[in-house]
Amino acid sequence: MTVPEAATQSRTVPLADGALELRWSEVTHRGRRREANQDAVLAQYPLFVVADGMGGHIGGEIASASAVERLTAVAITGEVTPKTIEKALSRAVADIASHPETTDEGTGTTVTGVYLDLSDPEPTWVTLNIGDSRVYLFRDGALAQVTTDHSVVQELISAGRLSPEEAENHPYGNVITRAVGPSDAVAPDYVRLEVVDGDRFVVCSDGLTKELTDYGILHFLLQHDDPTDAADDMLEAALENGGRDNVTIIVLNVHRTFDGAPSPAED
Known part of the structure; x- marks a missing residue:
């Protein structure tokens, strides 16, 4: 089995009281x-995004590529805010709508990720989400899903009509309730998180979570400190477990x- 080659990238971000050292890797298959x-990925400081396209023929591929292309332009400026993200997604909607091969009603894309916000004295992470791709946070040895899926199954779980175990094989498992598409100008959900030493994020399409449980993701994070090694092993496990969908991981x-002072974790 051939797994695409990836390499860990790094960036040191100066802060008023020290620095952030970021290391990341992305892989798609x-x-x-x-x-x-039909997945597309953006991993360019300060913005890290996965887009999972949907639609007949190449419609989904065009939708995800359009979203990532417009968001890449935002990442390059470094001015990543909800306003610039939503303006970029509006432009992506126009791109998708104007393309002759995206007329299928089911065409669209998820857009899920995380960015570093330095607009206030204390830096924060902000997650963004439309659809059922996910952001996970690994902190203090535990893994938590930060984003909430926009899906029929998640709505049934939230209403108490379906258990997470029943959801795994539900016939509507692939049906999402929000997407960036040719007729949908949708604002993401945002969650703001403090910046903590030792945190690790996993941003992924549902091609990973269909094949790997949260415990499986945690296992590979605990096994590998290097982002490339962790992402590659997650991908390999997803493919070995069936690889039923495109798989993208950051x-x-x-x-x-x-x-001149110890971090809070060292106090």
Whole structure:
């Protein structure tokens, strides 16, 4: 089995009281059963995003690529805010609508990720989400899903009509309730998180979570500190477990240092 080669990238971000050392890696694969990869990925500081396209023919591929292309332009400026993200997604909607091969009613894309916000004295992470791709946070040895899926199954779980175990094989498991598409100008959900030394993020399409449980994701994070090694092993496990969908993964490590003082974790 051939797994795409990836390399860990790094960035040191100066802060008023020290610095953030970020290390990340991304990988994407069409899986074992799909003819094309309709996922797209953006891992360019300060913005890390996965987009999972949907739609007949190449509609989904165009939708995810349009969203990532417009968001890449935002990442390059460094001015990543809800306003610039939503403006970029509106432009992506127009791109998708104007393309002759995206007329299928089911065409669209998820857009899920995390960015570093330095607009206030104390830095924060902000997650963004439309659809059922996910952001996970690994902190203090535990893994938590930060984003909430926009899906029929999640709505049934939230209403108490379906258990998480029953959801795994539900016939509507692939049906999402919000997407970036040719007729949908949708604002993401946002969650703001403090910046903590030792945090790790996993941003992924549902091609990973269909094949790997949260415990499986945690296992590979605990096994590998290097983001590339962790992402590659998650991908390999997803493919070995069936690889029924495209699989895209970003692993982002956060190390915070303080000038002349121990970090809070060292107190």
